[in-house]
Amino acid sequence: MVNVLFVCLGNICRSPTAEGVFRALVEREGLSDQVTVDSAGVGSWHIGSPPDDRAQATAKQRGIDLSKQRGRQAKADDFERFDYVIAMDSQNHGDLARMCPKGGKARLYKFLEFAPQLGLSDVPDPYYGGDGGFDAVFDMIEAASAGLLADIRANHL
């Protein structure tokens, strides 16, 4: 089993979208019995909350249902449970690196490492921006999801 965790700041915009997009890809590829997908936030503000309405609407337009997902906070133990702990941006990556138990760092990634063709380092936080930000974020997440699955196939399956 390969276990994947996406982490952003609030766990209501970027990482829940990544969870939904990547899970749909895993299902489409017939790998649901080999790959698990979850998401979490560095912050605690949105524990138990559904994804932001704008994230849900953007995903729904592209055929992905996020409505059943609920926010939770990332914890040190996640580095034991997950093979990939994937930060959306450099700030999340830094926070996770500080929380990470000794020896866990090899499991910590930034999501756009899996989409080098984009030439970007961070999935930008769309929370305070306009709706257009959510579409751009969704495109980045789709691109990086394909690269992540290729990495999992190459190294784990």
Ligand code: 4NP
């Ligand atoms: P996310 O966006 O990290 O992509 O879920 C945010 C959502 C909420 C907050 C920050 C970022 N917040 O400060 O409440």
